[in-house]
Amino acid sequence: MSLQGTKGEEYIDAFPRFKKWINECICCHRKGYDPNMPENISVVEGNVGAKKIRQYFEPLSVNEYKLCEVCAKLVPTQAKKPDLKNIPKK
Numbered sequence: 385m386s387l388q389g390t391k392g393e394e395y396i397d398a399f400p401r402f403k404k405w406i407n408e409c410i411c412c413h414r415k416g417y418d419p420n421m422p423e424n425i426s427v428v429e430g431n432v433g434a435k436k437i438r439q440y441f442e443p444l445s446v447n448e449y450k451l452c453e454v455c456a457k458l459v460p461t462q463a464k465k466p467d468l469k470n471i472p473k474k
């Protein structure tokens with residue numbers, strides 16, 4: 385169980401406008417912040433929002449199919465669209 389994850393969920397629930405910086409893998413449902421997130425993501429809070437997100441989440445990059453690096457390897461690269469039914473469930 386990850387307390388860090390729970391806090392992060394609460395944080396982005398409280399500030400839904402920061403959700404655009406949170407990537408979620410459609411396969412394993414891991415969540416993390418966009419590694420390209422700038423220092424200042426909010427005009428109102430300055431860099432506080434980005435700092436909190438970096439504190440609560442791990443960096444997670446997803447590809448164009450919203451798959452994390454780990455899951456992207458499970459999806460056949462020759463397929464134009466990943467067939468998610470063929471990905472083994474954990």
Ligand SMILES: [Zn+2]
Nearest residue numbers: 409412452455
């Ligand atoms: Zn994944």
